Amino acid sequence: MCFHTLTERIESADVITVFRHAHPDCDALGSQNAMKTWIQNRYPQKQVYALGYETSSQGEFPASDTVSDEVIRNSLAIVLDTSNKERIDDARWQTAKDIVKVDHHPDFDRYASFQIVKPDYAAVCEILTEYFMEEGPEDVSLLTAEYLYMGLLTDTLCFRTNNTTSHTLQMASWLAGRGIDIPFINRCLFDQSYTEYRFDTFLRENAVIINRRLAYAVVTKEQADAWQIRPADARNHIDTFGHVKEFQVWAIFTERSDEPGVYDGSLRSKEIAVNDIARQYRGGGHRNAAGVKGLSEEEISKLIKELDEALSH
Ligand SMILES: [Mn+2]
Structure with a gap:
């Protein structure tokens, strides 16, 4: 079983470094801190460090550890929630003695010796x-369980995404x-x-609504x-505009802030594909959630018109 192989790698390492992706979300930080605290509880004699430079404004997580290059060179690196190596938030991961990847994104980049x-x-x-349930449930502390639950809750948008399964809820139930x-x-x-509450009010007051089906704000x-x-x-x-029927x-x-008259944007939709349109405006993303970059005010008007036309088809 692949879980046991991970345990064997952890058990044979004296030093473990845990990495995650840049612009970390709560799944990255939650899984990283859960892995660190679980290893600390189960193997108190091992050194384990959570690494990464960037922080998140969501949730409350401890600051990353600071370690020398030497420590990383002697470590087993466990990289969490990061599909491609360019996204790992600390380039020193590749100097580690051994590298393991644990992820739930499509597998395009096999950068680890075991995954x-x-x-x-x-x-x-x-x-x-x-x-943890299989390999050491008794070492899941209350804190470890909280970290795991935070990642589960946020990556599923409170158990609302279409990849929320019976298994996801079973894991949440066990953590509860x-x-x-x-x-x-x-x-x-x-x-x-x-x-933030007042800023939402400002956005609503300044929203432009077209044909009651397209809403946007320019800040x-x-x-x-x-x-x-x-x-x-x-x-x-x-999301302020995301819950209107x-x-x-x-x-x-x-x-x-540094280029007057140049705008970046976030687009969302219920049904139509916005990423195709976003690609024409130096952006892209998922079908129903995409971004655009470097637009002039004229381009914003043109994009809005295109989105409105797409809704008419
Ligand atoms: Mn994730």
Whole structure:
């Protein structure tokens, strides 16, 4: 069984470094910290480090460890939630003595000597929960269970994505049985600040609605500055328009802080493919969630017109 091979690799290593992807989300950070705490509990004599430079504004996770190049060279590297090597948030992973990959994205880049890749799983935290259940459930502490649950909950958008399965819920159920505080974790992950709440109101008031089915907002640099919000964080409020029955397509465009008159955008849709259209505007992404880059105001109008036309077909 592949899980046991991972355990053997961990048991034969004195030093373990755990890596994850750049722009980490809660599945990356949750699985990384769960792996670290589980190994610490099960093998207290081993050195284990969680590495990576970038942080996430969502959830509360400990800061990454700082280690010398030497430590990494002598370590078993476990890379979590990262499909291709370019995305690993610390290039020193490749200097490790041995490399293992655990991931749930499609497997295009076999950068490890051993890997557990399960693309039908909703989160790496789902894989790790199953792994820990089989290989050492008694060492899943309350904290480890919380990390795993945070990754499961966020990668499935609160168990709403189409890759949420009976197995996903079984893993969540097992974690709930460890005594995690479910409402507390929800508040910690999803509650807004008062400023964010007011910014949502601003977006709604400034939304342009076309034919009651297309909604978008444009946030200028001046407005972003007034709200003290970074353009990328402003675009993260895209979900503000995402729960209206009538809306079929919605978008937020933000002016770049260093290039006046140049906008980046996030597009979402219920049915139509927005990534095809996004590709014509230096962007791309998934069918129902895509991004565009470097648009002028004229290009925003042109893109909106194209989206509206796509809805008429
Ligand atoms: Mn993930």
